[in-house]
Amino acid sequence: MYEYKFIRLELKGFIESKPRQDYHQIVTDHAKEGWRLVQILTPPTGAYGSATHFELIFEKQI
Numbered sequence: 001m002y003e004y005k006f007i008r009l010e011l012k013g014f015i016e017s018k019p020r021q022d023y024h025q026i027v028t029d030h031a032k033e034g035w036r037l038v039q040i041l042t043p044p045t046g047a048y049g050s051a052t053h054f055e056l057i058f059e060k061q062i
Contacts, residue, residue, distance in 0.1 A: 005035060007056040026056060035060045 007030075009023055027037050035058035042051050 001062055002059045003062045004038075005030070005058045005060070007058070009054045009056055011051060011053055023054075023056065030058050033060075 007026060009021060009026070030037070037056065038059050039057045041055040041057060043053065043055060045051050
């Protein structure tokens with residue numbers, strides 16, 4: 001059985017959207033705690049077809 005964790009990663013900017021947080025560090029920190037990155041999901045887009053955030057999905061065996 002697995003436990004799942006969802007981390008919302010907000011984006012900033014309009015033309016060139018960039019993450020507000022260091023996603024490399026988020027993945028590294030969670031890996032140290034035993035979490036495995038499963039997927040990065042882009043939810044439905046905002047105005048003008050641009051994404052407003054990503055969802056990082058982690059899993060850990062329990």
